Amino acid sequence: MGKLVLLVESDRKQAGIYxxxxxxxxxxxxxxxxxxxxxxxxDSRAPDAVILEIQLPEHNGIExxxxxxxxxxxxxIPVIVYSMIPPERFKIPPDDWADYGVRDYLCKPRSTLxxxxxxxxxxxxx
Amino acid sequence: xxxxxxxxxxxxxxDIRMSLTTIAHAGQMLGENGHATHVLATETAQSLQLLDxxxxxxxHKFGQQQLELEPVALGAVAQGAIQELWPFAEASGVxxxxxxxxxxxxVMAHAAGLQLAVQHMGKALLEQAHEGDHLVVGVHRTPGGxxxxxxxxxxxxxxxARSLRRGIAVIGQAKTPFASFTARAGSGLFVxxxxxxxxxxxxxxxxxQRGWGFATTMQASSQLALL
Numbered sequence: 635m636g637k638l639v640l641l642v643e644s645d646r647k648q649a650g651i652y653x654x655x656x657x658x659x660x661x662x663x664x665x666x667x668x669x670x671x672x673x674x675x676x677d678s679r680a681p682d683a684v685i686l687e688i689q690l691p692e693h694n695g696i697e698x699x700x701x702x703x704x705x706x707x708x709x710x711i712p713v714i715v716y717s718m719i720p721p722e723r724f725k726i727p728p729d730d731w732a733d734y735g736v737r738d739y740l741c742k743p744r745s746t747l748x749x750x751x752x753x754x755x756x757x758x759x760x
Numbered sequence: 761x762x763x764x765x766x767x768x769x770x771x772x773x774x775d776i777r778m779s780l781t782t783i784a785h786a787g788q789m790l791g792e793n794g795h796a797t798h799v800l801a802t803e804t805a806q807s808l809q810l811l812d813x814x815x816x817x818x819x820h821k822f823g824q825q826q827l828e829l830e831p832v833a834l835g836a837v838a839q840g841a842i843q844e845l846w847p848f849a850e851a852s853g854v855x856x857x858x859x860x861x862x863x864x865x866x867v868m869a870h871a872a873g874l875q876l877a878v879q880h881m882g883k884a885l886l887e888q889a890h891e892g893d894h895l896v897v898g899v900h901r902t903p904g905g906x907x908x909x910x911x912x913x914x915x916x917x918x919x920x921a922r923s924l925r926r927g928i929a930v931i932g933q934a935k936t937p938f939a940s941f942t943a944r945a946g947s948g949l950f951v952x953x954x955x956x957x958x959x960x961x962x963x964x965x966x967x968x969q970r971g972w973g974f975a976t977t978m979q980a981s982s983q984l985a986l987l
Contacts, residue, residue, distance in 0.1 A: 645778065645782070647782050647786075648781070648782050648785065651782070651785050651786055651789060652785070654789065655785075655789060718774075718777065718778060718781065722872065742781050742785070743777060743780070743781045743784075743808040743812070744808075746784075746785075746788055746801075747785055747788045747789070748788075
């Protein structure tokens with residue numbers, strides 16, 4: 635069983651692409667289409683890493699980060715933000731990212747799947 | 761533009777941005793070999809950058825409102841622009857060079873907007889460049905201030921201040937307002953000019969060393985120079 639990546643992504647087409655990509659790279663992948671579903675998934679089996687879109691329905695990715703950090707068991711889980719929102723519009727300043735477990739921030743339109751792979755390898759090898 | 765149209769436009773830009781990103785990433789799953797997948801990657805990246813620039817320019821009413829200005833190192837802008845232009849240049853077989861003639865105090869500008877403007881200058885020249893051509897992303901001092909832009913030593917037919925101003929004036933009215941050097945609509949140059957106007961400067965034709973191209977000139981802040 636490979637390392638488990640929790641992919642939090644509400645767009646089903648993008649989720650399908652990223653899931654296939656990550657599986658091809660050797661990871662187990664659990665997809666959650668909302669922040670609430672992501673918390674449930676993490677509760678069921680703690681992931682080794684989280685790839686998180688900020689733009690989510692109902693509760694957004696930032697609220698998910700707050701909730702993730704509220705559980706001491708999940709403090710060590712690294713988060714890669716992989717979002718349509720550019721980093722300059724992310725409400726958490728870079729100096730505070732570590733407090734929320736955010737290890738990297740990739741803007742999807744400005745990055746490639748290889749960038750995502752490299753960012754994930756830096757925090758979690760399959 | 762009324763507020764309803766403006767909101768619709770913003771919404772459409774976001775939807776198109778999302779679709780292009782999905783297409784780009786789906787294309788990357790097809791594999792890294794082949795001209796078609798490379799074209800897919802560069803065309804979607806180019807469209808996404810144009811959307812980003814257009815969105816920024818539209819939010820500031822195409823030059824009529826000021827962007828938030830901050831001290832910006834032009835060398836860093838040129839460096840960032842060359843990194844973004846690299847995939848497009850590589851796809852065209854064109855070489856790029858960074859040329860910073862001297863050391864310069866920061867200027868008051870909008871870093872992201874300025875870099876996007878320089879990138880659009882580069883893409884306009886790349887569209888007419890041939891394999892083996894060489895472009896320079898340069899920063900140099902002029903009598904009017906510090907110039908930043910993208911330049912070529914190759915002849916670019918129609919590259920003149922007059923054709924630039926005329927092209928910008930007829931954007932949306934002529935199918936190819938910059939017909940002398942691009943078969944496309946040239947909207948990137950219009951957007952670059954709008955972004956620069958929001959920083960109290962504009963797009964112009966300039967020269968750097970032995971090359972000519974697109975540039976903008978800004979004043980170094982005398983107060984920043986003292987810091």
